[in-house]
Structure formats: C-alpha cells, structure tokens
Amino acid sequence: MSGEPILELRGLAKRYGAVDALRGVDLTVARGETLAICGDNGAGKSTLIRIISGAQPPSAGEIRLKGRTVHFASPADALQQGVATIYQDLALAPRMAIYQNVFMGSELLRRSPVPGLKLLDKPAMRQAAKGYLGRLKIRLEDMDIAVNTLSGGQRQAVAIARALRWQADIVIMDEPTAALGVKETRQVLDLIHEIKGQGITVLLISHNMRDVVEVADRAAIMKGGTKVADLAVPGMTPEGLAALIMGDG
Amino acid sequence: MTRQDAIARFGTLAGGIAVFVGFSIASENFLTLANQLTILRQVSFLLILALGFTFALITSELDLSFANVASLCGVITGGLIHFGYNPILAIAAGLAAGVAFGALNGILVTRVKIPSLITTLATASVARGLAFMATDGVAWVGRWDQSFVWLGRGRLLGLPVLVIWSAILAVIAWFVVAQTRFGVWLTATGEADEAARLAGIPIRRMKLWGLTLSGLFAGISAILLTASLSSAGPTAAGDFLMSGIAAVLLGMTMFTPGKPNMPGTLVGALVIGVLSNGLVLIGAPYYVQDIALGIIILGSVAISASTLGKAAFGI
Ligand SMILES: Nc1ncnc2c1ncn2[C@@H]1O[C@H](COP(=O)(O)OP(=O)(O)O)[C@@H](O)[C@H]1O
Numbered sequence: 436m437s438g439e440p441i442l443e444l445r446g447l448a449k450r451y452g453a454v455d456a457l458r459g460v461d462l463t464v465a466r467g468e469t470l471a472i473c474g475d476n477g478a479g480k481s482t483l484i485r486i487i488s489g490a491q492p493p494s495a496g497e498i499r500l501k502g503r504t505v506h507f508a509s510p511a512d513a514l515q516q517g518v519a520t521i522y523q524d525l526a527l528a529p530r531m532a533i534y535q536n537v538f539m540g541s542e543l544l545r546r547s548p549v550p551g552l553k554l555l556d557k558p559a560m561r562q563a564a565k566g567y568l569g570r571l572k573i574r575l576e577d578m579d580i581a582v583n584t585l586s587g588g589q590r591q592a593v594a595i596a597r598a599l600r601w602q603a604d605i606v607i608m609d610e611p612t613a614a615l616g617v618k619e620t621r622q623v624l625d626l627i628h629e630i631k632g633q634g635i636t637v638l639l640i641s642h643n644m645r646d647v648v649e650v651a652d653r654a655a656i657m658k659g660g661t662k663v664a665d666l667a668v669p670g671m672t673p674e675g676l677a678a679l680i681m682g683d684g
Numbered sequence: 685m686t687r688q689d690a691i692a693r694f695g696t697l698a699g700g701i702a703v704f705v706g707f708s709i710a711s712e713n714f715l716t717l718a719n720q721l722t723i724l725r726q727v728s729f730l731l732i733l734a735l736g737f738t739f740a741l742i743t744s745e746l747d748l749s750f751a752n753v754a755s756l757c758g759v760i761t762g763g764l765i766h767f768g769y770n771p772i773l774a775i776a777a778g779l780a781a782g783v784a785f786g787a788l789n790g791i792l793v794t795r796v797k798i799p800s801l802i803t804t805l806a807t808a809s810v811a812r813g814l815a816f817m818a819t820d821g822v823a824w825v826g827r828w829d830q831s832f833v834w835l836g837r838g839r840l841l842g843l844p845v846l847v848i849w850s851a852i853l854a855v856i857a858w859f860v861v862a863q864t865r866f867g868v869w870l871t872a873t874g875e876a877d878e879a880a881r882l883a884g885i886p887i888r889r890m891k892l893w894g895l896t897l898s899g900l901f902a903g904i905s906a907i908l909l910t911a912s913l914s915s916a917g918p919t920a921a922g923d924f925l926m927s928g929i930a931a932v933l934l935g936m937t938m939f940t941p942g943k944p945n946m947p948g949t950l951v952g953a954l955v956i957g958v959l960s961n962g963l964v965l966i967g968a969p970y971y972v973q974d975i976a977l978g979i980i981i982l983g984s985v986a987i988s989a990s991t992l993g994k995a996a997f998g999i
C-alpha cells in the first residue's frame with residue numbers, strides 16, 4: 436500500500452437481530468487506490484458498503500475519513516463529505532434530463548432581478564455536466580435528453596458524473612457490471628479507469644474476478660463477516676483470486 | 685423533433701384547436717368577444733384548482749379533496765363576509781383553511797403513510813361534512829362588501845379581474861416548477877423518490893409542499909368563486925373535482941407527454957372550458973358534459989399511462 440490513508444475502518448461490526456453480518460472489520464484504503472471487495476454471497480460485502488456509504492450506521496466500530504472520525508447520517512450526508520455511491524439505476528431519475536440528474540440535489544443557481552430569489556442556472560449546469568462527462572470520455576451533445584434514452588454504460592457515466600460534481604474523494608460501486616452485457620461492462624471498466632486516472636479512490640464490489648484483476652490495485656477478501664485476506668492484485672490471475680475466495684482463507 | 689414527437693407533444697393542443705374551430709362554425713354565439721370572456725371567467729376557477737392539483741401530482745401524490753376543500757374555504761370566507769367581518773380577515777381565514785387541509789393531507793401521507801388516494805378521499809369527506817355543518821346545508825347569499833365582490837366581478841384594463849388573477853397564478857406556478865430549485869426538487873421527488881432521497885432531497889417535505897400548495901390554490905379559487913357568486917354554499921366547488929382532474933390529465937398529454945406540467949394544465953383547463961361552453965351553446969343536454977369529462981379522463985390516462993400508473997395505483 437502506498438500513500439496516505441483516506442479511509443480507515445476499525446472494528447466495524449453490524450448485527451441484524453441474531454445475524455452477525457460484520458464481525459469487526461479493519462480496513463485501510465490509500466488515497467487514489469482502487470480496492471476490490473470480494474467474497475462469496477453472504478460474506479458481508481454489501482453490509483460493509485452500506486455502512487461506508489451512509490445508508491446504515493454500524494453496530495460498533497469507527498470510520499475515519501481523511502484522518503477524522505465520521506458518522507454518516509444518510510447517503511446524502513456521506514456524499515457531502517466526499518463519499519459517493521453509484522447505485523446502478525436506482526439513483527437516477529430516468530425521465531429527467533442528463534444535466535438534471537448530474538446536479539440532482541445540488542443545482543447551480545444564479546441571481547435574479549428580485550433580491551433573495553435565486554433561479555436555476557440551466558446553461559451553467561448543461562455546460563458543467565458536459566464537462567464532467569467529457570472527463571469520463573463520454574461525448575454527448577444534448578444534455579437535455581432523458582437518461583432513459585441512454586445506454587447502460589452511459590447511465591453509469593451520468594451517475595459517476597454526479598460524484599465528480601460533488602468532488603467525491605471516494606466512489607463506491609456495488610456490482611456495477613452484474614447486470615450488463617459484454618460491451619457495456621467494457622464501458623464501465625473504462626469509466627473506472629478514467630476515475631482512477633483522476634486520483635479518485637474507488638471501492639469496487641465484484642463477483643467477476645477478471646474485472647477485479649483488470650482494475651483493482653488491491654483486494655480485500657471477506658468471509659462470514661470478517662476480512663480473511665488483504666492482498667495486492669497486480670500479478671494475480673482471476674483463477675488465483677477465485678481460489679482464495681472459495682478456499683478456507 | 686421527429687414527427688411522432690411533435691404529435692405526442694402538440695397533438696392534444698391541435699385537437700383542442702379543432703374543437704374550438706368546430707364550435708365557432710356550429711354556433712354563431714361562440715366566437716363573440718363576450719362569450720370568449722365568459723369562457724375565460726368560467727375557466728379561471730377550474731384553472732386555479734387544476735394548478736394546485738398539478739403541484740400535488742408533480743410529487744406523484746393525488747389530491748382528490750381539492751374541490752370539497754374549496755367549497756369549505758368558500759363557506760368560511762363567505763360566511764365571515766356575510767356576517768359582516770372584515771374582508772381581509774375573511775380571506776385570510778379561507779386561505780388558512782385551504783393550507784390547513786393541504787398540510788393535513790401532506791402529514792397523513794408522509795408521516796402516517798396513508799396513500800394519498802385514501803387520505804384525500806377521506807379528508808374530502810370531512811371537508812364536505814364541515815361545510816354542511818357550518819351552513820346547515822343552505823347557501824349564504826347577500827349584498828356583500830363591494831371591495832370583496834370586486835375580486836370576482838371587477839374589471840381591470842378592460843379584462844375581467846378573474847382572468848388576470850388566474851393568468852398571474854398560472855405564470856407563477858409555471859415559473860416555480862420550471863425555474864426554481866424548489867420546482868426541480870418537487871419534480872425529482874415525483875419522478876424518482878429513491879434517487880431524490882439519495883441525492884439529499886427531502887422527499888417527504890416536498891410531498892408535503894405539493895399537497896399543501898394544492899390546498900392553498902383550492903383556497904384561492906374558493907375565494908374568487910365566492911366573490912364572483914356573492915354567495916357561499918356547501919357544495920359550490922364540488923363539480924370542479926372531475927373537470928379539474930380532467931384538465932390536469934389532459935395537460936399531461938401535452939408538451940412533456942406523460943408528466944404533469946403547468947402549461948399543459950393551462951391548455952387542458954381551456955379545452956375543458958371551451959367544451960363545456962360550446963356544448964351548452966349547441967344545445968347539447970347537460971349530461972353530455974359529464975360523459976365527455978369521463979371520456980377525456982380515460983383517454984388522457986390511456987395516453988400517458990406510465991406516470992398515472994405510478995400515481996393512481998401506487999397504493
Ligand atoms: N437487512 C438485513 N437483515 C437481516 N440480515 C441481513 C440484512 N442484510 C444482510 N443480512 C445478512 O448479513 C449477511 C451478509 O449479507 P451481505 O452484506 O448482503 O453479503 P454479500 O453482499 O457479501 O452477499 C448475510 O448473512 C445476510 O443474510
């Protein structure tokens with residue numbers, strides 16, 4: 436691992452009634468790193484991500500972001516503090532325009548002749564949205580078209596553009612390619628390369644070891660609510676990683 | 685814009701113009717200036733109610749109480765005027781009743797989590813009961829304060845003031861939805877509540893606002909109706925339920941098809957106003973109007989099934 440830690444998890448635990456979904460996970464993520472979180476079904480990956488993204492509080496343990504202990508009240512709160520989660524299609528309004536989706540909840544405003552009344556700055560939002568998508572190598576001319584007319588890969592790009600708009604330090608993706616075909620999976624992997632290239636930290640959950648080997652710097656392997664391995668990915672093969680997940684840890 | 689797109693956006697508008705032309709040919713009294721102003725005056729109550737309903741529907745909530753709430757607001761304002769209270773007080777009380785009912789609807793929907801279809805059906809019944817209770821079932825009619833009556837019957841710049849009030853309200857409603865962050869948040873809440881919530885938009889507060897604005901507009905419409913009639917009866921606005929809903933649903937087939945929108949509501953209300961007036965002028969029996977409204981509602985919903993599926997059957 437290199438560089439200063441941007442995210443540190445200490446003894447993170449989560450109970451659902453009688454189920455121990457997480458039993459004390461320690462994890463350190465360096466700035467700019469792409470970390471894959473792997474493990475079989477029920478290992479606790481999604482639970483871990485839900486806590487880091489602010490969707491749920493932990494039962495015990497601590498999250499430190501940029502050296503400071505944080506408590507996220509909601510996903511929106513986490514977003515404000517720099518942790519953006521890309522939730523497949525869930526986080527987009529399909530019939531609203533691209534620029535409206537990129538700026539949802541944080542619209543750009545301009546002054547109006549009436550004191551105290553601020554209006555939407557649509558031209559600025561269109562232009563900035565185009566800029567964010569350009570940074571992801573997505574060329575779209577019309578920012579007014581509805582998101583539901585875009586391809587799966589382009590939609591992920593819109594969701595990631597929203598993370599860029601918030602100047603997120605960390606982008607979390609839970610199985611971003613699970614529902615996608617070959618071509619769109621390729622687009623999403625390219626998007627991950629682009630955000631890595633911008634120095635953004637990526638947490639990626641994936642079942643697809645080929646994806647992990649392609650984009651991740653490091654993999655944390657989970658089993659039964661604990662982290663059983665933490666290793667550098669370069670040099671590993673998809674088969675080797677899969678064996679680690681299936682093995683006894 | 686493709687041809688199909690153009691038909692989807694402007695097809696209903698073209699249909700409305702065709703109806704207008706048809707009545708102009710069928711009845712020689714239709715196209716007179718006096719009759720056109722009569723249509724606009726009659727449409728204004730309907731339009732204001734429909735603008736309010738549109739706010740609620742934009743957040744994906746139904747308000748089936750607006751007509752009965754408007755009747756109650758009219759009874760409150762009209763009653764206070766009738767018994768000699770200050771018109772400002774009477775107007776404030778009517779508006780407050782509208783806002784209170786709208787907010788009550790909003791709280792029941794967002795906090796108690798009763799679907800808006802059920803909530804507003806129930807509060808509609810409560811409002812109706814209260815209006816009958818207050819009036820003993822009769823209408824108050826009288827020689828009322830002239831400044832109050834002017835709000836409904838006056839003229840300004842050669843136009844009936846009602847037309848001016850409703851035009852101002854339509855512009856404000858459009859402006860709020862299309863040009864302000866508040867409006868985008870209302871829209872995002874109705875379009876994708878989960879996405880809006882994840883983006884930090886307070887969706888329950890936006891739904892509360894949508895329903896409260898519907899109540900406020902019901903109050904405004906009620907006051908103008910009461911002033912214009914110089915009377916207040918417990919069912920004065922009752923008939924506007926179907927025509928108000930029809931106006932909004934018709935509007936959803938225009939401009940941004942499948943989505944409730946203020947310009948669509950404006951044109952929808954005008955089309956329904958033209959239709960009601962024209963049917964009377966060509967001597968159609970009174971019940972034809974009800975049948976026409978029903979067909980408009982069904983046809984509009986069939987055209988924009990997607991959004992309405994969400995709003996009407998999301999229970
Ligand atoms: N909301 C919940 N209520 C109860 N149990 C849950 C809930 N979410 C997850 N679990 C349980 O916690 C464990 C970890 O689940 P999860 O984090 O979804 O694993 P993964 O994403 O690795 O498949 C599983 O045993 C699962 O059944």
Ligand SMILES: [Mg+2]
Nearest residue numbers: 477480481482
């Ligand atoms: Mg999972």
